[in-house]
Amino acid sequence: MKPALHGDLKISEIIEHYPQTRSVFTAHGLSALVSEDGMRVLAPFLTLATALRSRLIDLTSFLRLLQEVIDLEELAEAPGLESVDHQGELTLLALMPCGLKVPFSKAISEAIGRIEKEHNLSVRYAVEGNVNQELSYYPYINTLEKVEELPDIIISADFNAFYGHSFYNRFVATGDVTGYNTINTSKTFTDAGVIDPEGNYTVLGINPLVIVANTEQLNGRPLPTCWADLIDPMWKDSITLRGSSDFFCHAVLLPMYRDHGAEGLRQLADNVLQGMHPAQMVKQIDLNAPGALYVMPEFFAYRAKQQQRIQIIWPEDGALASPVTLQVKASRIDELKPVLDLLTGIDLAQSLAGARFPVPHAEVTSEVQDKPLMWISWDLLRERDLLEVNAEIDDLFLPYVKSINK
Template sequence: MENIDFLGLLPCALKVPFQEALGAYVKELEKCEDVSTLHYSLVGNANNGLSFFTELKEKNDLNVLPDMIMAPGFNSFYYQNIINKCKESKSIQASVPESMNPLWLDLDLIDPFNLYSVIGFNPTVLLVDRTNDKSLPLPEKWSDLLEPEFEKKLAIRGSNPTKEEKKIEFCEGILLNTYKDHGEEGINKLGKSVNWSLHPSQMVKMAGKRGEGPSISAIPYSFAKLVKCNENISIVWPKDGAIVNPITLLVKDIRNKQSKIMNDFLFSDEVGELFVKIGFPSIHSNKNHKLNDDTSFKWLGWDFIHENDLAKLKPKLNDIFLQSYMSK
């Protein structure tokens, strides 16, 4: 990642509008003679960033990082070896605005070690489709999905990292939160409930169609709101909260001139409005995070992250889940 000032590994819904806004910002910057070109790279679909995180994990070296990187999910930033490397660094420091969305304090999203900035998050909700099963009860909270009545009813995000790799990787946010609340037994039960491994766009396309589609999809809200709800299709916001999938910013040295320029863009009103329009709550203070009147959120928590090495826990939970998922 040499000569890259900013790398953005972006959720699908964010890629195009973010690219357009950043492109316009850079074009304005280039009109100023005293501002050098800002070099950046944007990658859509979080799975496309897996090779980058594999390199970071294997080399255990922060030098593979660009000056600034923004990435979704519980990626390698949240692995103990990388957290420790960041702690040892004398220049890495969280970039947090003086005034921020009060939700960040309510959910305790501020990194206690002042290394990372969660600048927004992608909430996961439930899309319930009773087109093929009118008798299906509405789940009220995440734990309901572990009950026998929801066996083989659920779809969650899953993907194959590479064409050569056949092993499916399932949504880490759902697996980690299920394990936190219900242990390995909960992961086993969840595996029995899940019958589809899909991209969110596939969940949207299958909604309302007669046949063998999922009755319930655990789906990012940004995709769920694209579905036209009716008497059979509804978005359920779990009472215990939509799962928080963080969008994390790591800055190697905020004193760097280019990092300061990029930082100004990331914490601008324009980016805050962009996040909220898509359906991502943002750290920006003047943006309304209330996507619905009764929204609440479920954050994994810094204590859990620091007490568990996610580099080991994530593949372990994925294997336990996969065994249960494939045994049906």
């Protein structure tokens, strides 16, 4: 039996039982300990706590990183898209936000095995991180012509091709693909208008985007309280968004464009210092690197080691609501009801809420459940083609960001 991780384990014991954790040691400057010589001379006698203490590395944070690597390895039973020849063969495809991939995979893997036995079903599924698919999988969606080419159940994150008019007109308006709406909705989700009034999209949860301030980089500037504050000139070259040179998160840019137009995008771009993944943002904060404000999923903010340095701001007008959405082939609803009930049920919802992702279930309680959300609105999604709007945003925002950040 493999030992549970703790500080008194010898380095050699950890590597012997969990060889996949070697990369964590290397990333923290401890490669000598897990090298061939180190494993022979030092690792059999040196405990993890002692090794980390000598390098001033926090034991609790290091143990968490080790466990995350182990958890990812153990999720081999939740394969990714690379193992699938034709997505139409899949019962379930889940494209999850980074913070939900592991808890979601854990929650469904055992449950689906049980459902297969109890209901004599064969459920083939794949779970991917959404960030890996934004520039590769979603463009593929617009090439599909037949509903048979789609997985039976699709779970996707953020405002993506499944919300575009091309997909909607081919598969949703025809009734081939629909939502599965059995959830007793909370007041927070109702007030924010998150629930699709036409029932074509079932929102399983929200990845809430908030503002995180590095208080040591504020230089006397007051903390923002709402999203409009981010376009104030006082934040010039001070804001970090999720993105890169060719992509910035539309969950942030869409409401800014809706509420403040092209000029609002230009003002925001003027204030952007850089684009990066939220995990990189956390490292920037821990290093006290330049940059006062970061827009990131709320759960990422709690990964910062230097919690005393940050202020997590849940804006008064609501965290930006980046959705995790379920759709299903209408023809498969009856057969796949046990799977759909699992995916929309209380147990999975509680797991998502426990990972700091608000869910629409009125029965679920968590620290994030009753906080306000800002939703883009279903009227906008139906009246305008989301993909066209995103393209407009990119044309306005990306060149300006590039020109001012040379």
